[in-house]
Amino acid sequence: MIEVKSLNIHIKDAHILKNVNVVLPERQITCIIGPSGCGKTTLLRTLNRLIESTEGVKTSGQVLVDGQDIIRSGAEITELRRRIGLVSQRPCPLPMSIFNNVAYGCRINNLCKGKELHRRVEENLRSVGLWDEVKERLHAPAARLSIGQQQRLCLARSLAVEPDYLLADEATSALDPISAKTVEDLFVKLKEQYSIIMVTHTLRQALRIADHVVFMYLGEVIEEGCAEQVFHHPQHELTQKYLTGAFS
């Protein structure tokens, strides 16, 4: 379980996240929704501390991953990031072969090698439904795959290092509708084993797959709760307006 407590993020002079408090439950899909520029991606990038690579960023507050504060404690950052996978908006395969894309994470984390590595690559490519499409050309450059296949490859790559959480930053928005559906279905399947936190711009997508919803507006969390409640009985006026399409 990830708990965010009074998190504030400043980037240079801008106050990006304002006193954010949320609880992201385990083995569920949490959708973070809200208009552009409301801090969804910043929140997501704080969860695996990628935000630190941004220039002029100041963080205060707590982010507790399974009870451990990842911002303050001397938590090993690489181990943290291994446990919290990220699937970005645009698929970005590494400049290597299909096989090595999935194997890279296992190699740098010393998870396995040799036959075991092969088995793990196959297993993860199967779990994203890519194995049958690529088994004949595992050593071809990953960049030659179609964009939908690339995104599934990125997902397989994230899964191969055995994370507990998966962050997805609009992971389907750059894909064609059919690939988007495939990836979306995958997330639904994966929630049995992983806790998935996804940022989405598509309300309908959130409606389809979310178990838990966080609505953000201008850096603040306006409303959070289980999907049923937020979508059908929103408590806050802003949430109602956003859900009815008054602004986006």
Add this chain to the structure above:
Amino acid sequence: MKKTFPKQPRRGNTHEVQLTPHKRSAVWGDHSKPKARCGAKRIKEALAQTLMWLSMAVVVGMVVSVIWTIFSHGWKAMSWEMVSSLPGGGFYIGKEGGFLNAIMGSVYIVGGSTVLGLLISVPVVFYLNIYLKPGSKLAYVARMAFDVLFGVPSIVYGAFAFTIMIFFGLRTSLLGGIIVITLLIIPIFIRTMDEATREFPRDILDATYSLGATRWETLKVVLRQIAPGIATATLLSVGRAIGDAAAVMFTAGYTDSIPTSLSQPAATLPLAVFFQLSSPIPEVQDRAYAAALVLTVIVLLLSITGRLISNKFSKNKV
């Protein structure tokens, strides 16, 4: 809250819109009218095209005439003996021998300085782009410094190295040549690779970090992506290194033998060209062109191999 939209014009009837003749020509590319305007346009187009062709012809003509001059003069003096033997006793008055000393000296100096240059500049580029945050002041100052160094003439490097060698009481040597040429090409290496690395997609970095990579472990990924940039940088550097006469004159010196250790002086092809071309004897002058021909062929071969290697490494580029 209900939103109202301003009425949109109906779509799909653009062909019914009344256009003035002037507008029609702009839309449909109707060149027949109005005539006066069109004539002026054609003249401008023809003029521009002629100028471009002329510029092209000048450049191509220059390249062809350079190659022709080197070839026509050099071919007379070219022989297997020229590229396979050391200068004999009367070589510089047109008698027996060759300039293998200069070929090997150039190969040693260029090989050594390229390896040394790569070993120094790859970490610098990596540090500038991956370790320093974007917008870092140190990176800004460093890049400016490399720009300045890029523009320093090679004779200045030569003079600088010469001063230092005198200070330490060193004599001209292969090592001195390698070091000064390394200094000369490092800015080229860094600048060219830096350009390639700055285009490196941030997303890929984030992806490797998200898998638990340290910055050091991303090196493998970055190197694969910028392999074509490294190849280009190497080609540019080698081209500059092999052709430079001014920097090696004071540092590597000149000798009629092939150096067998780093502390011995070394001859180079550009200096071979220089010394022989300043001779009053026509046969010796032709040998200068033969040396220039060898120099050109080496650069050409290196370019082709460099491209092939780069293509092989860049097949994985995203």
